[in-house]
Amino acid sequence: MTSKRLHEQLAEQAQLETMQMIEQETARQLLSEASQKLSEAVQGTANNVQGAKFAQAMLSAGNENLNASRPTKQLDDIGKQKKN
Numbered sequence: 001m002t003s004k005r006l007h008e009q010l011a012e013q014a015q016l017e018t019m020q021m022i023e024q025e026t027a028r029q030l031l032s033e034a035s036q037k038l039s040e041a042v043q044g045t046a047n048n049v050q051g052a053k054f055a056q057a058m059l060s061a062g063n064e065n066l067n068a069s070r071p072t073k074q075l076d077d078i079g080k081q082k083k084n
Contacts, residue, residue, distance in 0.1 A: 027066040034055045035055070037051060038052060038056065
């Protein structure tokens with residue numbers, strides 16, 4: 001393997017790691033906001049069912065984003081792409 005190709009691979013890996021960190025931070029923010037909304041809905045005097053359902057959907061989306069950005073998931077996806 002040439003040093004140029006190695007350098008390119010290291011740059012690609014660094015870019016992927018940066019993107020993964022951004023995705024994880026976005027998912028964490030989404031989860032935090034959803035948790036806050038869920039707490040507000042549960043503590044509300046009107047039993048805010050709509051707010052609780054919305055928060056639940058946000059939590060699910062945040063969890064999906066975190067799972068999708070896990071390195072093992074990404075490696076699985078890359079492996080599947082290479083097979084196709």
